[in-house]
Amino acid sequence: MALSKDEVLAGLAELVNEETGLAADAVQMDKSFSEDLDIDSISMMTIVVNAEDKFGVKIPDEEVKNLVTVADAVNYIADNQ
Amino acid sequence: MTVSLNQYSPVKFSRIYSLGAARGDLVVTNDDVAGPIDSSDEWIRQRTGIETRRRASRELSLMDMAVEASQEAIAKAGIDPKDIGAVLFSTITHPFQTPSAATLLADKIGANPAPAYDISAACAGYCYGIAQADALVRSGMAKYVLVVGGEKLSDFIDPTDRSISFLLGDGAGAAIVGPSDVPGISPTVWGSDGSKWDAVSMTNSLLELRDGSAAWPTLRQEGQTVFRWAVWEMAKVAKQALEVAGVKAEDLSALVTHQANIRIIDELAKQLALPDSVVVAKDIVKTGNTSAASIPLAMHDLLATGKVKSGGLALEIGFGAGLAFGAQVVVLP
Numbered sequence: 001m002a003l004s005k006d007e008v009l010a011g012l013a014e015l016v017n018e019e020t021g022l023a024a025d026a027v028q029m030d031k032s033f034s035e036d037l038d039i040d041s042i043s044m045m046t047i048v049v050n051a052e053d054k055f056g057v058k059i060p061d062e063e064v065k066n067l068v069t070v071a072d073a074v075n076y077i078a079d080n081q
Numbered sequence: 082m083t084v085s086l087n088q089y090s091p092v093k094f095s096r097i098y099s100l101g102a103a104r105g106d107l108v109v110t111n112d113d114v115a116g117p118i119d120s121s122d123e124w125i126r127q128r129t130g131i132e133t134r135r136r137a138s139r140e141l142s143l144m145d146m147a148v149e150a151s152q153e154a155i156a157k158a159g160i161d162p163k164d165i166g167a168v169l170f171s172t173i174t175h176p177f178q179t180p181s182a183a184t185l186l187a188d189k190i191g192a193n194p195a196p197a198y199d200i201s202a203a204c205a206g207y208c209y210g211i212a213q214a215d216a217l218v219r220s221g222m223a224k225y226v227l228v229v230g231g232e233k234l235s236d237f238i239d240p241t242d243r244s245i246s247f248l249l250g251d252g253a254g255a256a257i258v259g260p261s262d263v264p265g266i267s268p269t270v271w272g273s274d275g276s277k278w279d280a281v282s283m284t285n286s287l288l289e290l291r292d293g294s295a296a297w298p299t300l301r302q303e304g305q306t307v308f309r310w311a312v313w314e315m316a317k318v319a320k321q322a323l324e325v326a327g328v329k330a331e332d333l334s335a336l337v338t339h340q341a342n343i344r345i346i347d348e349l350a351k352q353l354a355l356p357d358s359v360v361v362a363k364d365i366v367k368t369g370n371t372s373a374a375s376i377p378l379a380m381h382d383l384l385a386t387g388k389v390k391s392g393g394l395a396l397e398i399g400f401g402a403g404l405a406f407g408a409q410v411v412v413l414p
Contacts, residue, residue: 040128042344045305049313061306 002081008055008074015050019043029071037070057081089221096265097211097414098160098225098257101153102381103146104368105137105235105251114247117240125247130343134250134369136235143174143233144185146253150377151190151227157414158225158257162191165257166223169213170199171206171230171373173402174237178287186229195223203281204339204401205271206230206373207254211397212269212407214258225259230373237283239299245281246300248342250369254377256414264412267326270318271407280306281402307404311345315400315408316352322396322408333359334393334413335383339400340365340375349398360388372401380413389413 003011013027020043033039039047044067048059051073057080059067067073110133111122125131137146147170155162168190170183183197202209207230214226231253238246258266281302285295315338323330336359338346343365350361364379371378376397383389391413398408 041305042128042308042342045308046312046348049309061303061309064305 003055003078005074005078008077009070011054012047012051012070012073012077015047015054018050019046027070029069029074031070032068033070033073034068051077055081091219091221092260093219094261094264095215095218095258096261096263097411098259099154099157099414100377100381100384101150101155101157101255102378103149103153103253104378105135105146106141107136107138108133109136109250114240118243118247120243120247128344129248130346130363130366131248131369132366134248135252135367135371137233137251143172143231143253144182144189146233146251147182147186147229147231147255148189150231150253150255151186151229154227154255154257155190158259160225160257160259165192165195165225165227167214167217167226168192168195168197169210169226169228170197171202171210171228172199172232173201173203173206173372174232174234175199176236182231190227192227202373202399202405202407203403204341204372204375205399205403205405205407207376208269208397208399208407208409209271209405211256211258211266211409211411212271214256215266215269215409218258218260225257227255227257229253229255230375230377232372232374234300234372237299239284242299242301244304245302248370249300250371252368252371252374252378254374254381256377266412267322267328267410269407269409270322270325273403273405274310275403277306277310277404279303280310280404308342308345310404311341311400312348312352315398315406316349318400318406318408319349319353319396319398322398322410326410328394328410330354330359331356332394333396333410334389335360335362335380335395337362337376337380337383337395337397339398340368340379341370341401373399384413
C-alpha cells in the first residue's frame with residue numbers, strides 16, 4: 001500500500017539522520033537539502049540510494065538534481081511508489 | 082601429410098612478484114588548490130579525505146616516474162629485464178597519440194625488444210593490466226610482464242574546476258607478474274558501461290582545440306553519477322570478484338580500491354561489510370587521486386609501512402572513466 005506524504009517524510013527524515021546525524025525533526029518540507037540542511041552532493045546521493053531501497057522507487061541520476069527541497073523528494077517518492 | 086602446429090605451452094598459475102612506486106616530487110596542500118575553487122582546507126578534507134596530493138614539477142615527466150617505479154619492481158623481483166615478455170602501460174596522460182608510452186618505457190628499462198602497448202582504461206587501467214598480464218603469463222606468451230599504471234594528471238586539470246581537478250595527483254606504480262607454483266591472481270571481473278561515457282571525461286576533443294573552438298582539454302566528472310556507480314555498482318563487482326576467487330571478505334588482508342575519494346572508499350568498504358581485520362588502503366590522504374597509478378601506489382604503501390604482509394590476500398578494484406572497471410584478488414608480493 002502506498003505511503004502517505006507524512007509517512008514518506010518521516011522515513012526520509014530517518015535516512016537523513018542516519019547519513020548526517022541531523023535531528024529528524026529538522027527535516028521539514030520547506031527545507032532545502034543543501035542550503036538549509038547543509039547536505040552535500042555525495043551525502044545526498046547516499047540518501048537517494050537508501051531511499052530507493054526503503055521506498056521501493058527508482059530515482060534516476062538526472063532526477064536527483066531536481067530534488068532541491070525536502071518537499072521535492074517527498075513528492076517524487078510519493079508519486080512514484 | 083599432417084602438419085603439426087605449435088602453440089604456446091601454458092603454465093598453471095601466475096602471481097605478482099614485486100611492486101615499485103614513484104610519486105610526484107611536489108607536495109601540494111589543500112591551501113595551494115583552494116583559492117581558485119573558492120574552497121578551504123577543511124572543506125576539501127571533509128569532502129574528499131585528501132590532506133595533500135603529490136604532483137610532478139614541470140621537469141619530472143610521466144616517463145621519468147614510470148621508469149623509476151619499473152626499475153624498483155624489476156630489482157625487487159630479481160629478474161633480468163631482458164626476460165620481460167611484455168610491457169603494459171596503463172595511462173591516460175601520455176601526451177602523444179602515438180607512439181605508445183610503453184615502447185619507450187620498454188627501451189628505457191632494458192626490455193627492448195619486448196612487445197609493448199598502452200592501455201586506456203583510466204582508473205581501471207592497472208586492474209586491466211594485471212588481468213592481461215595474468216593471461217599472458219598463464220598462456221605461455223610471456224615469462225614476465227611489466228604492468229605500469231602511471232599518470233601526470235596535473236597536465237590535464239583546470240584549477241578552477243570544482244568537480245575533479247583538485248583531487249588529482251601524479252605518480253606511477255609498477256608490478257612484475259610472472260609464473261607461479263601456486264595461484265596468485267584470481268579471475269578478473271571486468272567490464273565497461275559506455276552509456277555513461279560522459280560521466281568522467283575530457284572537456285573537449287583535440288580536434289576542437291585545433292579548430293580554435295575549445296581550450297586545452299581537461300578532466301571533468303559528474304560527481305553524483307560517479308559516486309553512485311563507484312559505490313553501489315562497484316560493491317556488486319567486488320562481491321563478484323570475491324566469489325569467483327573463491328574467498329570470503331574475512332580471508333582478505335586488505336581492500337585496495339582505486340583511490341578516488343575517501344567517501345567512495347569508506348562507503349564501498351561499508352557495503353562490503355568487511356571485518357576490522359581487513360586493512361582498507363587510504364593512500365589518497367597523502368597522494369591524492371592518481372588514476373591508473375593509485376592502486377599499485379596504495380598497495381606499495383601498505384607493504385612498505387608494514388600495514389599488511391607479503392603472502393596475504395588483497396582485493397583490488399579499479400573504476401573510472403569509460404565507465405570502465407576491473408577487480409581481482411591477488412596475493413600480496
